[in-house]
Amino acid sequence: xxxxxxxxxxxxxxxxxxxxxxxxxxxxxxxxxxxxxxxxxxxxxxxxxxxxxxxxxxxxxxxxxxxxxxxxxxxxxxxxxxxxxxxxxxxxxxxxxxxxxxxxxxxxxxxxxxxxxxxxxxxxxxxxxxxxxxxxxxxxxxxxxxxxxxxxxxxxxxxx
Amino acid sequence: xxxxxxxxxxxxxxxxxxxxxxxxxxxxxxxxxxxxxxxxxxxxxxxxxxxxxxxxxxxxxxxxxxxxxxxxxxxxxxxxxxxxxxxxxxxxxxxxxxxxxxxxxxxxxxxxxxxxxxxxxxxxxxxxxxxxxxxxxxxxxxxxxxxxxxxxxxxxxxxxxxxxxxxxxxxxxxxxxxxxxxxxxxxxxxxxxxxxxxxxxxxxxxxxxxxxxxxxxxxxxxxxxxxxxxxxxxxxxxxxxxxxxxxxxxxxxxxxxxxxxxxxxxxxxxxxxxxxxxxxxxxxxxxxxxxxxxxxxxxxxxxxxxxxxxxxxxxxxxxxxxxxxxxx
Ligand code: SF4
Ligand code: SF4
Ligand code: SF4
Numbered sequence: 224x225x226x227x228x229x230x231x232x233x234x235x236x237x238x239x240x241x242x243x244x245x246x247x248x249x250x251x252x253x254x255x256x257x258x259x260x261x262x263x264x265x266x267x268x269x270x271x272x273x274x275x276x277x278x279x280x281x282x283x284x285x286x287x288x289x290x291x292x293x294x295x296x297x298x299x300x301x302x303x304x305x306x307x308x309x310x311x312x313x314x315x316x317x318x319x320x321x322x323x324x325x326x327x328x329x330x331x332x333x334x335x336x337x338x339x340x341x342x343x344x345x346x347x348x349x350x351x352x353x354x355x356x357x358x359x360x361x362x363x364x365x366x367x368x369x370x371x372x373x374x375x376x377x378x379x380x381x382x383x
Numbered sequence: 384x385x386x387x388x389x390x391x392x393x394x395x396x397x398x399x400x401x402x403x404x405x406x407x408x409x410x411x412x413x414x415x416x417x418x419x420x421x422x423x424x425x426x427x428x429x430x431x432x433x434x435x436x437x438x439x440x441x442x443x444x445x446x447x448x449x450x451x452x453x454x455x456x457x458x459x460x461x462x463x464x465x466x467x468x469x470x471x472x473x474x475x476x477x478x479x480x481x482x483x484x485x486x487x488x489x490x491x492x493x494x495x496x497x498x499x500x501x502x503x504x505x506x507x508x509x510x511x512x513x514x515x516x517x518x519x520x521x522x523x524x525x526x527x528x529x530x531x532x533x534x535x536x537x538x539x540x541x542x543x544x545x546x547x548x549x550x551x552x553x554x555x556x557x558x559x560x561x562x563x564x565x566x567x568x569x570x571x572x573x574x575x576x577x578x579x580x581x582x583x584x585x586x587x588x589x590x591x592x593x594x595x596x597x598x599x600x601x602x603x604x605x606x607x608x609x610x611x612x613x614x615x616x617x618x619x620x621x622x623x624x625x626x627x628x629x630x631x632x633x634x635x636x637x638x639x640x641x642x643x644x645x646x647x648x649x650x651x652x653x654x655x656x657x658x659x660x661x662x663x664x665x666x667x668x669x670x671x672x673x674x675x676x677x678x679x680x681x682x683x684x685x686x687x688x689x690x691x692x693x694x695x696x697x698x699x700x701x702x703x704x705x706x707x708x709x710x711x
Contacts, residue, residue: 229405232656243578254638259519259521260521260543260545260555261521261544261548262421262572265462265464266462266467278547279551280504280519280545280549281668281671281672284519284671285671285672285675288672288675288678288679289673289675289678292564292675292678292679292681292682293682295679295683295686296682296683296685296686297492297682297686299682299683299684299685299687300686300687300689300690301690302687302690303687304690304693304694305689305692307690307691307694308690308697310557310691319399334679334699335674337526337679339514339518339593340518340519340669340672341418341513341673341676342417342418342512342513342634342635342669343417343418343419343513344418345526345527345529346523346526347526348523348524348526348539349523351520351522351523352522352523352539352585354523354524355522357522374625
């Protein structure tokens with residue numbers, strides 16, 4: 224019996240509406256994430272009508288958490304689907320491997336930062352700075368490699 | 384209240400604090416007890432304060448080595464909306480919080496027992512139990528110790544002032560022209576260093592009292608383990624038929640004010656504005672996102688379960704001879 228397959232369009236990409244939702248999610252994660260730094264007000268971006276929320280730290284913080292929950296859900300969905308239904312026929316591409324490492328780094332550093340935000344967790348400045356830089360660097364890497372992947376139609380997986 | 388006891392328990396927790404500082408960064412918490420029970424807290428009994436300002440002077444004397452030391456002229460900052468915050472020529476200002484004045488005396492004329500009375504209130508950082516200034520600093524310059532003290536490391540601070548923006552009382556104060564930003568991109572990012580009361584963390588670590596507490600002739604402040612201080616504040620409030628502020632504000636702080644009049648009354652009577660914090664309600668802002676913790680746990684489980692469910696459904700279909708490929 225062949226392994227049953229679920230949810231994959233003929234070209235191996237996400238269905239268009241899901242893809243659009245995923246891109247929107249990434250956009251909001253990037254915006255709310257960069258909004259953790261006090262830059263949007265300084266550089267007038269928060270003055271653009273509709274973007275005032277970018278300068279409100281508690282709003283961007285909340286949005287980043289909501290987005291993180293959605294992103295974790297999406298990541299877990301695709302990871303599980305790959306592991307149970309697709310691994311026998313498809314393998315991770317180099318692009319997928321690079322993005323996977325970036326995503327794991329983003330999630331791991333993000334989770335530690337979430338834990339830190341609860342009362343009673345005291346991290347040293349050195350560790351916090353390390354997590355900050357790693358989170359930011361992985362995001363930049365993910366976005367840059369992702370942009371390249373988007374233009375050259377790279378996929379996370381390829382047929383074995 | 385027995386001052387010896389409070390002094391002894393203070394020393395005990397001071398030594399404890401010194402121990403934890405020396406032990407470094409273990410995030411371990413005493414089993415079972417909420418973290419805040421390990422914190423040092425202070426009760427500020429407003430009825431006892433005579434407004435002499437000895438605490439303000441003592442704070443300045445003890446902490447002046449930590450004060451900013453800006454280089455002039457300041458680097459030009461872009462865009463033009465970025466304002467210079469320069470207190471270096473106004474270091475003597477002592478009627479509000481500044482980078483050079485971490486404690487000031489606020490006054491309120493109110494009616495106490497039918498008599499018009501001027502109350503004086505020492506104001507500084509509240510040392511929140513879960514301080515947003517620390518937790519939301521995007522750069523790790525602000526930190527909290529296990530004894531609850533929060534402090535901005537001016538060697539690390541870039542002066543973006545986010546700590547002030549997220550502080551319910553706008554406590555941290557900026558001085559332009561000092562700090563790490565000068566070595567990075569001074570025209571484009573950062574704007575100096577943020578300063579606030581650090582609870583005399585260095586003195587406390589050595590088992591000493593914070594300077595303002597030691598200098599006060601009226602023993603307005605009592606410092607000790609938080610649970611004891613909370614109990615004392617309530618006992619004192621009961622004794623005078625008064626009110627407590629700071630126990631639950633912003634989710635809980637380590638500064639408990641006891642007042643003979645309701646804090647709404649005090650808040651209406653004090654002068655508020657830049658560097659002059661309010662005494663009004665302060666919601667627990669960190670809780671807004673922290674309450675989403677469950678969602679962060681459930682979301683990946685839901686994602687994995689959905690994928691598994693779809694797989695099993697497809698597998699059943701495949702088993703029954705139907706074509707397993709379908710899409711949404
Ligand atoms: S009062 Fe403001 S500056 Fe002080 S610990 Fe709380 S959030 Fe930080
Ligand atoms: S605890 Fe220390 S730093 Fe804070 S107000 Fe008192 S003297 Fe100043
Ligand atoms: S030293 Fe004591 S009595 Fe004098 S202003 Fe400060 S808290 Fe009040």
